[in-house]
Amino acid sequence: MKFNLKVWRQKNAKADGRLVDYTIDNINVDMSFLEMVDVLNDELIRKGEDPIAFDHDCREGICGMCSMYIDGRAHGPHHAATTCQLYMRTFKDGDTIYVEPFKAKAFPIIKDLAVDRSAFDRIIAAGGFVSVNTGQAQDANSLPVEKEAAEKAMDAAACIGCGACVAACPNSAAMLFVSAKISQLAMLPQGGPERKNRAIKMVEQMDAEGFGNCTNIGACEAECPKEIKLTNIARMNREYLAATIIDE
Amino acid sequence: MSELNSKIPDGPLTEKWANYKEHAKLVNPANKRKIEIIVVGTGLAGASAAATLAELGYKVKAYCFQDSPRRAHSIAAQGGINAAKNYKNDGDSVFRLFYDTIKGGDFRAREANVYRLADVSRNIIDQCVAQGVPFAREYGGLLDNRSFGGAQVSRTFYARGQTGQQLLLGAYQALERQIGLGNVTMYSRHEMVELVTIDGKARGIIARDLITGKLERHFGHAVLLCTGGYGNVFYLSTNAMGSNVTASWKAYKKGAYFANPCYTQIHPTCIPVTGDYQSKLTLMSESLRNDGRVWVPKTKEDSEAIRKGTKKAEDIKEDDRDYYLERKYPSFGNLCPRDIASRAAKEVCDEGRGIVPSGFGVFLDFAAAIKRLGVDTVKARYGELFPMYQNITNEDPLKTPMKIYPAVHYTMGGTWVDYELMTTVQGLYCLGEANFSDHGANRLGASALMQGLADGYFVIPSTISNYLSPEIFTKPIPTDHPAFVEAENAVKERSEKLMSIQGKRTVDDFHKQLGKIMWEYCGMARTAEGLTKARDLIRELRKEFWSDVKIPGLLNDFNSEFDKAGRVADFIELGELMVVDALHRNESCGGHFRVEYQDQGEAKRDDANFAYAAAWEFKGVDTDPVLHKEELKFENVELQVRSYK
Amino acid sequence: MAYTALFKSSIGKKLLMGLTGLFLITFLLVHASINAMIWFQDGGVTFNKWAHFMGSNLIIRTMEWGLFFGLILHVVDGLMLYAQNRAARPVKYAYNRAGDNSSWYSRSMALLGTLILLFLILHLAHFWVKTRITGIEKYGLDTENQENLFAVMQEVFRSGLVVAIYVAGCFSLFWHLLHGFKSAFQSLGLNHVKYNETIAVIGIAFSIIVPFVFAMMPISMHFGLVR
Structure with a gap:
């Protein structure tokens, strides 16, 4: 297979970026998208050019490190999959494919397709945890959890923190990510004692990081590789409003 | 340094750890604040250690090469985590978990370490549940367990197919909490490229900022390596692309002995290599062997026809198939341990009976299970796995057999450590997969997560104070010390x-x-x-x-x-x-x-x-x-x- | 936590958007119901009666100020959201297939809202300014000797251009409501598997019926279908 690639190249955070054209041939249909980029990089290195910088690690769809905006979509056209789980057979021979980094003010570009998503870490640091020091825990079975609640908590916990929700959102909002964590911990009794403070602190940090506002468009849900649901955002709204309006 | 002292405490096996903890030296809270600890790697071992040490009051600096500590490759573990809770009342006990681990490791692990691991396994589950890890539950609201990797008891706790991810998020969140409180300084996108030793003690590292390429000097009273396994030495493995041996290797070159490097676990059920471009091998859960039957054609001719595409799996008659695991190991059949299943696959492929173009692949067939249980049951049982396989290979395992081949998965060897997890360099510790300690020559399923967290949450916090107790008199060493300069120059x-x-x-x-x-x-x-x-x-x-x-x-x-x-x-x-x-x-x-x-x-x-x-x-x-x-x-x-x- | 902080937060802003939106939706319902009385075919007598009531009742007049306040909040909050959301992505994607994951109107609420606002200014000039400020004495009285707002409508909608603008305004309103109705519930946290479908159905029905009723008014006036 042969492809025309238009790849976003940007030297560093301060420089301006632009699309650069590459043509790549002899691509096997069974290759993953990242393996195709590997092949391209190999060619670039051999030609003495600077290879394309991009983030990736586990390459099995779970670490959340890969982060490309492919063909106008976060993680590309495949449903519920990360970039590393996108295979070249999804495309047609001769296709032109745009490859850009996740773009948002809160995700500054580091180089080419690699972006800085540490804002997510800071949001978790603000309150995305249960304050329990090692050794303080009671017996694991002393606190039964309704199976349905546990399942829903797991649904929310499945978030891999890749940032596709922000990338896909026309407003660059991070609500799906933040709400997934708030939801998970709100649905489990372990998260109960801190739920008000958690909602306030995490939302505060989210706003301080410069993410956009949610207008319930739903692009985040549609592009999430782990299929995190919008219901989580509604739950976060409730948690936050309960914490700010009802609480003394 | 020539004599290896494993520092195993005296006393009966069951009391060694308790005895040790009761007699280990302590550091008082006021002094902990003066002590700096470097933790390299933020997987299960590193994140849990960094968080716990910070909770205790030490000043911690943590490093990872990924963009966030949450991405360490512990996340990829699917199956579960063992703990001797005996919630199922099926006869499990600390001793039984200890024994299974020792035996599974082919009697090449240290008894005292493994017993301690089995012992603290119970605390790990308590800790993780308290953090909000969403383990699978039964209808009564209590924790569910399953039997894993051929164990005779159900002692494996799991969170869907994401156990590693969820456990790591628990540890990561604990770590982020300490970062937020200012007790941990996090250095993401940093790679340790050298160990700094002064007077035979580990005193810091040289780290490369992966964004700017700048070298940085960092001091610590102690250094913890929690840097995972070295399976990527095989290029193709189930490890993440970035997984590497560099930190351990720098330590090795600075005097930390490296133990049992040849012990490598090869996992039998991975998707075979399809081409030279391939960057990574994907593991298909071991549980598939519960219902899948492994086979290759009996004759080389049939295999060759399949490789060339002139014949399909369905064209091979039942009598012409060799279900070799069932033939060789009648009592365990397709469920025999990982190392044995892997070797058997290699044998038949070496005989020229492999069924993928490269010659290295065997069938894992669900036809019999589908006939017995119906498509829907089989589909439900392996919910996420079949679509994942289909996405990667473009073949539907419900219609045609899966193709699998063994791949490198885990490395039992690693930096040698004593009972306190200290390497042969004073003040240098090694935790998790990076050390050699608990799995002997072979690791059992669902015990890697257990070991990483045991080391980080429960072992190191108790053992490190024994070393740091006299270190309270050591003032932080300025990083313009000649040892730092020399290391950076090198x-x-x-x-x-x-x-x-x-x-x-x-x-x-x-x-x-x-x-x-x-x-x-x-x-x-x-x-x-x-x-x-x-x-x-x-x-x-x-x-x-x-x-x-x-x-x-x-x-x-x-x-x-x-x-x-x-x-x-x-x-x-x-x-x-x-x-x-x-x-x-x-x-x-x-x-x-x-x-x-x-x-x-x-x-x-x-x-x-x-x-x-x-x-x-x-x-x-x-x-x-x-x-x-x-x-x-x-x-x-x-x-x-x-x-x- | 102070209310100012709440409404400065991203969630507070969307709460405000949802609340004011729902408030405006209730107004639309009242407005559409009263205006529908033009179809009584009684020369506008019933309609004029209710119009007079709305224009003279003290409670209603007070609520009118509330309505303006709600509208201004909705507009100002909406523009603020728009500006902030644009700033949240300073460098746009060179190639973006947003249509693959969301509807165009959900992404165009600010545009649709602005169109509605422009229409609203025209609409207020047509009717509100006349009834409340300049007076409509020159249109005479109806058969029941009431002020004849009905006649004002007949005159305004004589122009085909005005009718076209009103119909376009109603389309903007339709799309705005299509997203806004259910979005308001989501913002308030009212998302529940048991009731989502009901909310969606009511939302769609409302978005179709109300703008349709509004659009039919100038059309039927223009073509002389009401007398």
């Missing part, structure tokens, strides 16, 4: 040398070649002859690498190729050590199978001569390493032959 010199080569071959080229050598000669079946040859090949490869590697870009920049080059350079040296270790171990045990030492195809252990951990001391890149033996004493279990016939 890194700089090596980096510049790498960049100056500007040869013809890419880093991946070398890495792939190394992987092929390792897989061919130091993979599932090893011979003295092959290993000897491999050593020469690796040495040649090393010379070629240092004279012909091509690294683009600049040193002081975001430069992934340079980062890779540094890692591959270390892998090449490690590869040689693995071969040396495999060559010296004239027996077959667990993840190390020497063709010369077998009993009708079964591994033949030599307890009389090899019941020891082999710890290697670095003496120079071109000099043979020196072997130190830690004799393994088995006082509580009887050494047996593992048999699955």
Whole structure:
């Protein structure tokens, strides 16, 4: 297979970026998208050019490190999959494919397709945890959890923190990510004692990081590789409003 | 440094850990604030250690090469985590988990460590549940367990197919909490490139900022390596692309012995290699073997026809199929342990009966299960796995058999540590998969997560104070100390040398070649002859690498190729050590199978001569390493032959 | 926590958007119901009666100020959201297939809202300014001797251009409501599997019926279908 690639190249955070054209041939249909980029990089290195910088690690769809905006979509056209789980057979021979980094003010570009998503870490640091020091825990079975609640908590916990929700959102909002964590911990009794403070602190940090506002468009849900649901955002709204309006 | 002192506490096995904790020296809270600890790696072991030590009051600095501590490869573990809770009342106990782990490790692990691991396994579950890890539950609201990896009891806790991810998020959140409180300074996108020792003690590291390429000096009263396994020495493995041995290797070169490097776990059910471009092998859960039947055609002709595409699996009649695991191991059949299933696959493929174009692949067939249970039941049972397989291979396992082949998965060997998890360098600790300690020659399913968290949450916080207690008198050493300067200069010199080569071959080229050598000669079946040859090949490869590697870009920049080059350079040296270790171990045990030492195809252990951990001391890149033996004493279990016939 | 902080937060802003939106939706319902009385075919007598009531009742007049306040909040909050959301992605994607994951109107609420606002200014000039400020004495009285707002409508909608603008305004309103209705519930946290479908159905029905009723008014006036 042969492809025309238009790849976003940007030297560093301060420089301006632009699309650069590459043509790549002899691509096997069974290759993953990242393996195709590997092949391209190999060619670039051999030609003495600077290879394309991009983030990736586990390459099995779970670490959340890969982060490309492919063909106008976060993680590309495949449903519920990360970039590393996108295979070249999804495309047609001769296709032109745009490859850009996740773009948002809160995700500054580091180089080419690699972006800085540490804002997510800071949001978790603000309150995305249960304050329990090692050794303080009671017996694991002393606190039964309704199976349905546990399942829903797991649904929310499945978030891999890749940032596709922000990338896909026309407003660059991070609500799906933040709400997934708030939801998970709100649905489990372990998260109960801190739920008000958690909602306030995490939302505060989210706003301080410069993410956009949610207008319930739903692009985040549609592009999430782990299929995190919008219901989580509604739950976060409730948690936050309960914490700010009802609480003394 | 010549004598290995494993510092196993006195007393009966069941009381050693309690005794140790009661008598270990402590650091008072006011003094903890003055002590700085460096934690390299933020997987299960690193994140749990960093969080716990910070909770205790130490000043912690944590490092990871990924963009966030949440991405460490612990996330990829699917199956579960073992704990001797006996919630199922099916006869489990700490001793039974201990025994299973020792036996599963083919009697090549230290009794005291493994017992402690089994003991604290229960606390791990408590801790993780308290953090909000969403483990699977029963309708009554209590925790669910399953039997995993052929264990006779149900002791495996799980969170869908994401156990590793959820446990790591628990530890990561605990770590982020401490970062938020200012007790931990986090250095993401940083890679440790050198260990700094002063007067024989670990006192810091040199780290490379992967964004700017700048070298940084960091001081610590103690240094913890929690940097994972070295499976990527094979190039293709189930490890993440970035997983590497560099931190452990720098420590090895600074005096930390490296133990049992040849013990490698090869997982039998991975998706086969399809081409040279392939960057990674994907693991399909072991649970598939519960219903899948493994087979290849009986004749080479049929296999060849399948490889060429002139015949399909469905065209091979039942009588012409060889269900070789069921044939060879009638009592365990398709559920025999990982190492045995892997070797059997290699055997039939070496006979020319492989069924993928490369020749290295076998069928895993669900037709019988579908006939017995119906499509819907089978589909429901392996919910996420079939679509995942189909996405990668474009074949529907409900219609045509899966194709699988073994792949490197986990490395039991690693930096040698004593009972306190301290390496042979004072103040340098090693936790999790990076150390050699608990799994002997083979790791059982669902015990890697257990070990990482045991080390981080429960072992290191108790053992490190024993070392740090007198360290309260050591003032933070300024990083302009000559040892730091010298270490940084050494890194700089090596980096510049790498960049100056500007040869013809890419880093991946070398890495792939190394992987092929390792897989061919130091993979599932090893011979003295092959290993000897491999050593020469690796040495040649090393010379070629240092004279012909091509690294683009600049040193002081975001430069992934340079980062890779540094890692591959270390892998090449490690590869040689693995071969040396495999060559010296004239027996077959667990993840190390020497063709010369077998009993009708079964591994033949030599307890009389090899019941020891082999710890290697670095003496120079071109000099043979020196072997130190830690004799393994088995006082509580009887050494047996593992048999699955 | 102070209310100012709440409404400065991203969630507070969307709460405000949802609340004011729902408030405006209730107004639309009242407005549409009263105006529908033009179809009584009684020369506008019933309609004029209710129009007079709305224009003279003290409670209603007070609520009118509330309505303006709600509208201004909705507009100002909406523009603020728009500006902030644009700033949250300073460098746009060179190639973006947003249509693959969301509807165009959900992404165009600010545009649709602005169109509605422009229409509203025209609409207020047509009717509100006349009834409340300049007076409509010159249109005479109806058969029941009431002020004849009905006649004002007949005159305004004589122009085909005005009718076209009103119909376009109703389309903007339709799309705005299509997203806004259910979006308001989501913002308030009212998302529940049991009731989502009901909310969606009511939302769609409302978005179709109300703008349709509004659009039919100028059309039927223009073509002389009401007398």
